[in-house]
Amino acid sequence: MADPPRPPSHLREEHRRTVSEPDGRARRIPYRFEPDATAADLVERFGALDDGAESGTTATVAGRLMLRRVQGKLAFATLQDNSGPGADGRIQLFAPAGTTPDFDGFCSLSLGDWIGVRGEVMKTRRGELSVRVDEWALLAEARRAFPDKWHGLTDTDTRYRQRYVDLWVNDDARRTFLLRSRLLSLTRRWLEDRGFVEVETPVFHTIAGGGHAKPFVTHHNALDMDLYLRIALELHLKRLVVGGFEKVFEIGRVFRNEGLGYRWNPEFTMLELYEAYADYGDMMDLTEQLVAHLATELRGATRLTYGGRPLDLTPPWRRASMTELIEERTGRRLDLTTPLDDLRQACDEFEVPWTAGDGPGVLLLELYEKTTEAELWGPVFVTDYPAEVSPLARAHRERAGYVERFEPIIAGREIGNAFSELQDPVEQRATFEAQARRKAAGDEEAMAVDDDYLRALEYGLPPTGGLGIGIDRLVMILADVATIRDVILFPTLRPEAGS
């Protein structure tokens, strides 16, 4: 690909010439390099070496040059590799002029250059574990200047657009994404250990179902038809329960055509799982056990802090109905038996907008979200949602007008959604049709009738518990970060000017 013409500002960032061999030729970059140790390994194995001692062991390491201290006939440098966030992944390089090949070339390396080094593992007189530079090779030149070695990179825009730089200079960024990776791995293993099977279902949907959200639309040329990017995993996974996958899960990207914010990115990662013969109570048990397991593995405890405030994820978590929590928060007893006019009056009082088409269930949910949800530090399972706003959940076994549904709330945010799943195809068709009427009336987030899903239910869905967890939000809690953009490697951004 030809380089486009560059503006002067880019040329200025090419801050130096190509590093050359002692004879002036361009330095050759090897095609491969074989490190046999990492910074973290060496600290672990040789950390106890005496000051000034040599280990008698030779190691080969590779990474980026992050600091450099040339002192005449002796040079020190700090190499960072992938073996740990921040200081855990750093090792000092020790380069005396007398033994270092092409000492001048080594001293002329810049911050950000990739190098490979082979040499004796030793400790300096001042007690810093080091690899002596008996051999070294330039692996890549940093032709753009690295950010300030002390202040790093703080501009959020640059951090998100140039994550490849952020990961090197901000320890927290690397730490958070390593935590995210481990969280995904631990979640898979934990579920598999309990007999769950991981599957992959389509990202392109002909009907965007399973959630309350505006979908993205794309077009398939050969079929000449519009397709939606999935807003949820739910309906395909329940088809698989019909198909006999009794414990099934998927961790996948979903897409919602909504605004961006500290908790919202248009594409995000959902875990959804379905368990035959289980109900929403079982899903609460599973949720608190899984989250407690992840907290223990990733943070060493279930008593954490989030944003400086204590957060105790130790099971069991409180379980309380939505109406009960609204009453605690507002002092008002509001439920589905409250006259519609009273609910509307409460909405006006709490500045909740409503329309004439909104039933009591919609108003109750809106009131809950406006007055109560953000105040719940939790963890707490908010249970028993109005049927009117829960078209895929099964009717509550005791409370008329409600369904068996809960959302786990942590730090004022919903991190998931779960039901005793609606089994009955006749009831399901009725709730789909109610949704379709809302859609026809202008609710862009309402669902459409999914005839194939209804056909699947007609073959028989056993009693099933289903759970969805927003992985990004869970990572936010466990990594103790405030914005979703800090847990998504390449968050959605507006294009840069001029691109």
Next chain:
RNA sequence: GGGCCGCUAGCUCAAUUGGCAGAGCGCCGGACUUUUAAUCCGUUGGUUCUGGGUUCGAGUCCCAGGCGGCCCA
């Protein structure tokens, strides 16, 4: 979508009421054999986000736009 705040050298930041656009780090050159944000000396580096306007004079004031952050819906 609304309100508020921000955008100055590669990075982190200064610049009194409108009055010569600066520092540290980086980069480049020099000194230095136990440094670790090494230190010391000397350079280099600017479309002050963009476009208009007011003014003798605009980084600074006004208008429009771009991008980002925070709060609200």
